[in-house]
Amino acid sequence: MGTEKNLVTIKGLHYSRGDKVIFDGVDIEIPRGGITAIMGPSGTGKTTLLKLIGGQLRPAAGTIHVDGEDVHRLSSSELYKLRIKMGMLFQTGALLTDISVFDNVAYPLREHTNLPESMIRKLVLLKLEAVGLRGVWKQMPNQLSGGMARRVALARAIALDPMMIMYDEPFTGQDPISMGVLIELIRALNDASGLTSVIVSHDVEETASIADLVYVIANGRVVECGGSKEILGSSNAWTRQFMRGLADGPVPFHQDAPPLVEDLLGGGQ
């Protein structure tokens, strides 16, 4: 079991989908106990990165170590054991829609512990209380708004007290109030239980406001890495464009394509 400074170490990561190269030699170190943000525009592969860390996808080359273990060399039972220690909050929440909020949060507890039902009930209510949603335990997931569903999913992700949580775009689609609540919640969870948090996001302001360390990725590589103040004030043209939301810069608004005139006159050949 690792006691290194870094909980997650990614070295020389290469990954492609079909012909499309998504990661082309990425190195990322995620220190224990902090909040690390990985930012980049949509489609750069942030979700893919989390799935690689969780062992759901296999890299073409490179290694990913979590808590000292090479994720892609573990047997499937070892991988499952490691995953118990990793919580992941999916973009959509990914709650099971055929069971209630209570049963969703209780799911990992019932799967991985032998606790009596009375104990599970207490734990579930405490976890729901932590995300401010104890009142909805009886409801079904389809009765919740998107933001609430994600907070319930957060309660489920922390049910087993993992050592790290990976958040996939936690801020998209939140109204300003729940945004503030969520930011505080992520910070509080991180500090109170000594968690390590990984946030992937394209929401610059919110993410920069709580991250201790920020990686900016683009075109399959890490463009820059540093504290959030450093990154916000970066002189790197790419980082500046992304962080300030400028239309002009090294990243074109248009995807690669032949000149417009050619396409219009060519009848789409």
Add this chain to the structure above:
Amino acid sequence: MTAPVKALMDQLARLGRSGVGVLEHLGRAHLLLLSILGGLGDLVRRPRLLLIQLFSVGVLSALIVAVSGTFVGMVLGLQGYYILSQFGAEQTLGVMVAASLVRELGPVVAALLFAGRAGSALTAEIGLMKATEQLSGLEMMAVDPIKRILTPRFAAGIISMPLLAAMFSALGVMGGYFVGVGLLGVDDGAFWSQMQAKIDTYDDVLNGVIKSLVFGLVCTWIALFQGYDADPTSVGVSRATTRTVVHSSLAVLGLDFILTALMFGE
């Protein structure tokens, strides 16, 4: 290379690619089947999961199977009577109705209805669970979605199918009885006694049960695989659902021929 040769080579390459595609598809389907079977041990310890699926896969398909069985039996009674009475053999109507149902129509039609009613629902459910990341979510909770989600549905499909086919046949016999004896005046005693004398427990009933077990396995397997393998988009799930119904129906009819030849051929 001249143009015609190149065109020919392109055709061949395309054919080869689609051949490889089909094999890959079959390979993935068999791997999935193995993983599903691997979850059966776990299922024994969680009978509740199976009960829930027996309800949604089996019980919810019962009504359409019952109604169809009754009507098919009534039609058999009618058609059988017209033909048999030409030879003065209407006393054997019971045998004809029961044999057609137990040997063929029960297992086959019940399986076709099952594919349309339960199979399509299974594919859509699993495909949507994939599209909404519920399956990924389970994996990240260190829960194997194949064991927890697919295996119970698979077992429920195999258990339900023979029961549904039996129900189809039983109600079909009642339908045939109603038309033949009730409406057309076939002798009540002859209808049943001929049936009892001529329908064999092993040759007819057991073979019918074997057929429906095979159909249950194939239909449920196809439905689960299509859902699990679906493109996680609305178009992908809708295509997968269509494929489930088409592939299951073709598989049932093709297998029925093979099984019949094996069971009843000399």
